[in-house]
Amino acid sequence: MHNSDAFNPEVFRQQAHAVVDLLADYLQKVQEAPATEPVLPWTPPHEMLQRWTSDFDQARDPQGLIRDVIAGSNHLHHPHYVGHQVTSPLPLSAVFNLVSSLLNNGSAVYEMGNVSSAMERRALQWMARRLGFDDKADGVLTSGGSAGNLTALLAARQAKAGFDVWQNGQDAGRPLTLLVSDQAHYCIKRAVQIMGWGEAGVVLVPSDARYRLDPNRLEEKFHEAEASGRQVIAVVGSACSTATGAIDPLQKIADFAERHKLWFHVDGAHGASFVLSAKLREKFVGIERADSVVWDAHKMLLTPALITAVIFRNGRHSYESFAQKATYLFGDEQARLENWYDVGMRTLECTKNMMGFILYASLASYGEGFFAQYVQDMADLAQEFAHMIDEAPDFELATPPEANIVCFRYLGQGVAEKDLDALQERVRSRVVTSGAFYLVQTRLRGGLFLRTTLINPETNEEHLHELLRALRQA
Ligand SMILES: Cc1ncc(COP(=O)(O)O)c(C=O)c1O
Known part of the structure; x- marks a missing residue:
């Protein structure tokens, strides 16, 4: 090896x-000087590419390289970061990530991830209890909500199709379909199309005036799909939705699923953490009746990406997502069911990072109360922000927030309705490229809206007043 220092413990230290x-x-810099430090030091993509060459002939000083990476990155810990649903991770959780990277006990099989597999199970048991599941619940951690939803829906397919898709393929029975709100995250449709159900594999159920799945439309959509020759096997609720943070009526969806013997899946990638707050818990009533729930820790549990829990009310379903056998790894069928600790037989990943450890250590280091307070604070701040927007004559709220996502638009003074979309694009682009704030946009009924996710615990009311001022100025 050229570099004899590469594995030297003192050099590492x-x-x-x-x-x-x-x-x-x-x-310290981004937290203390929000007005002077840009959130996103905007660089056009082609310029960014020029900055990083593919010339690896000479070793570079890693400190200098890290300095450049930090300086050029989007600063999620900046109090003016109110953009996508990617959290500003707990710094200590980032340290846990480092431990995971160094030990590298990826946990497809117990022997390669013994501590993390046990911690994964304990963290999942805690999450399952908080959702209202009993001891029969079980699940896995996987790499992100998109992979998590696919994992849950694969189990739904195996449990409800009435034929063995793993063995005999998709064409061995009627074409399959699921129902989901028109506000669901795009990964649900993607999962369906990965499974080979095609475009018609998803039937979109219209949402109500507040962007929640309209339960009154479920029967009609179900019968339409069945009449067209498709077999409806599942219904998906979003808790909450991505665009506006709307929480679907879970209890009513559960009733409907029960009536038609459908699989009930809840995409709680963003919202499931709100069950920790006693005040918000009631909005999630019905989640305890779901067959499966997806819950991202890297959104509202403040861990670095990616850590997603896929939790099954009946834990045996956890073994059905990937019914395929890999006997060289996992032994025979009976052993499969007993080997909760060979986690890889139930995940898309073979190797993964020590996500069980990172999640467990984060929960253990701060305690449940800390996370309950955090989610409550973010939801309260969203209410405050909505109130501020309501009070401002030149801004308009898209819909009252239910979680920590607030969508609104700038009306300006005397701007015609037909020009409002262009106005949102323009003000957002100016604010973002100036580095003053990072916020995003989304298309809702009525046009284009600015969209904020209040996810950084350092963001407060004063910062949000400042955001409205910055948008006006832009
Ligand atoms: C409701 C919902 N589901 C799924 C996802 C996808 O999660 P991930 O980015 O972890 O793949 C998101 C991401 O924002 C989401 O909001």
């Missing part, structure tokens, strides 16, 4: 200490 110092200085 010095390098890693220096990196932690850089990161701590960075956190």
Whole structure:
């Protein structure tokens, strides 16, 4: 090997200490000087590409490289970060990520991830209890909500199709379909199309005036799909939805699923963490009747990406997502069911990082009360922000927020309705490229709206007043 220092513990100690110092200085800078530090130091993609060459002939100083990465990145810990649903991770959780990376006990089989597999099970048991499931619940951690929803829907297919799709293929029975609100995250449709159900594999159920699935339209959509020759096997609720944070009427969807013996899946990638708040829990009544729930820790549990829980009310279904056998890894059928600890037989991944450890350690280090308070604070801040927008004559709220996502638009003064979309694009682009704030946009009924997710615990009311001022100025 050229570089004899690469595995030298003392060199590692010095390098890693220096990196932690850089990161701590960075956190201090973005937290303390929000008005002067840009959130996203905007660089057009082609310029960014020029900055990074593919010339690896000469070794580079890693400190300098990390400095450049930090300086050029989107600063999620900046209090003016109110963009997508990617959290500003707990700094200590980032340290857990480092531990995971160094130990690298990826946990397809117990022997390759023993501690993390046990921690994964314990974290999942805690989540299952918080959802209202009993001891029969079980699940896995996987790499993101998109993979999580696919994992849950694969189990739904195996449990409800009435034929063995793994063995005999998709054409061995009637074409399959699921029902989901027109506000669901695009990964649901993607999962359906990955499974080979085609475009008609998803039937969109219209949402109501507040962007929640309209339960009164479920029967009609179900019968339409069945009449067209398709077999409806599942219904998916969003809790909450991505665009506006709307929470679907879970209890009513559960009744409908029960009536038609459908699989009931809840995409709680963003919203499931709100069950930790006693005040918000009632909005999720019915989630305990779901067959499966997806819950992202890297959204509202403040862990670094990616850690997603897929939790099955009846834990045996957890073994049906990937019914395929890999006997060299997991042994025979009976052993499969007993080997909860060979987690890879139930996940899309073979190797994964030590997500069980990262999640468990984050929960253990801060305690449940900390996370319950955090989700409540973010939901309260969203209510405050909505109130501020309601009070401002030149802004319009898209819909009252239910979680921590607030959508609104700038009306300006005397701007014609037909020009409002262009106005949102223009003000957002100016605010984002100036580095003042990071927010996103979404198309809703009535046009284009600005969209904020209040996910950074450092963001407060004063920052949100400042956001409205920045938008006016832009
Ligand atoms: C409701 C919902 N489901 C799924 C996803 C996808 O999750 P991930 O980005 O972890 O794949 C998102 C992402 O924002 C989401 O909001």
